[in-house]
Amino acid sequence: MSAEVHVVLAGADERDLTKLSEYEAVGGYQALAKARAMGPAAVTDELNASELRGRGGAFFPTGRKWSFVPSREQNPNPHYLVINADESEPGSFKDNEILTRVPHRFIEGCLITAFAVDSKAVYIYIRGEYLEQYELLVAALEELKARPDLRGDCTIVVHRGAGAYICGEETALLDSLEGKRGQPRTKPPFPAIAGLYASPTVVNNVETIATVPPIVTMGGAEYAKFGVENSRGTRVVSISGHVERSGNFEIEPGVTLHELIYGEAFGGGIPGGHTLKAVIPGGSSTVILTGDEVEVGYDFDSLSKLRTAMGSAGVIALDDSVCMVQLGIRVSEFYEHESCGKCTPCREGTRWMTAILRKLEAGDATEHDLDLLLSVCDRINGKCLCPLGDTAAMAIASYVEKFRAEFIAHLDGGGCPFDHSPLDGVLAPVAQHAHHLGQAALV
């Protein structure tokens, strides 16, 4: 398992699969024909057999999600398929790669999924910043206009967001798609029962959907041979930060995090003679691992044992030059900026986290402030509608827990012990706004 496997990205190294003719030359859209011949229930059966779980971060079984959609007799409203292409998790850029390199495989997945869940209308919610990816999708859909045999009676609309991380949360995405501020809804009801326009809705991630055609082609059982128990199939993993080779790599879960960072086929090791200090394993919302914890399988069960997760598969490697308090500040500033403001613990708590961490970095904090930081984390976690605040609090608390000595070294006039850390003084958007608004100090 020390090399890449190509299922979702298959063929993209050899051909320009953004073109319909090239995609059809490698068997593109044949899975769609096969699915239509099988019937919707059989397609869902294959998805269940494949054990595919959502690639957006929540890892929910895809086939089961589809099966929650009520029948027309139970609910006469139209069914909607909504694609979450709002990829915004710091460290993750895999959907970017998929949309850029295999847009037709993704669109074929949309058409198969719409068929399976009896939907005639697909909305692709793509983050506003993905301008070129949007243009590629529009061009690919333009090619399909001349091909009624492929698109059938299904309409696909590409809907651009306008810059809001929270819209990656599925109910916030639905509110945004309905033309509102993108704030999470209370659940239940879940989208399968009352989603877009209060109608039955399936919301799936880009990679999840781009995996559907290969599953239909090879059969669910064959796909489930990839990976390990509870983490079947392949995953496109984004590797960035202090590695020799950053980029997206399609892997079989079970490869160790050590291999992902040091393996010749993957990250290729830490540059500049530095040593690995820490790894964010699944985007900035996940619990951090120390450099000593990387001999762990990159799969759901193995990472769960370390109380962390694959999340949206954004691996960020951090070398020994990085100050963990500065990392905390930058990560906290992100969540402070992106908190939608609906729930008080998240809206206020993320701001408090940043303020306390800044005080620590400046050397103005006492041990009481460190306790206060953990207390604030605890007062966010589990007390909000959506996971934004929870994951921010858990991530920051994990920096303190795993690098406590470094936090202690910042106390009582010590200030930052790092002469030069790459995260020193980085200007975040939230600080840029505060600079203009003159925000009052909290602590």
Next chain:
Amino acid sequence: MSTLYERVQEVRAKYPEGTHSAVIPALRLAQEAHGWLSPDAIREVADALDVTPAYCESVASFYDQFQLEPVGAHSIEVCTNVSCALYGAQQVLEAFESELGCHAGETTEDGAVTLRTIECLGGCGWGTIVAVDGRYRHKVKPEDAAAIVSEVRA
């Protein structure tokens, strides 16, 4: 060329009747036409979609890409999230600040360019990512700032 009103109606037709789904696409169209979402631009969107200007403004103010203050003709946005910062995003930002003679969050005196920091753009492995008029530049280094600025100003 079609009017903003006509273009908004085209977008509106993509969504079921009686919904407000066209609000965000319409605000984007208005911003592209006017450069920013001035009170007049917001009113145009509101009129075209039979909603109140207050509703449109409440939506627009939620999203980072909507500009409720005048901005420069061009935008340069530097991602300073964790991965880009590890590649030296702050030094890239400072190079643009000195090249443009303005700070992040400001517009050059001649109104040509607005410089901003921005949250994760989803190109972490290719950092530092700089979006120039919305189009990503990969692996930008401080020494690239001068060429990008003169290209934008050209």
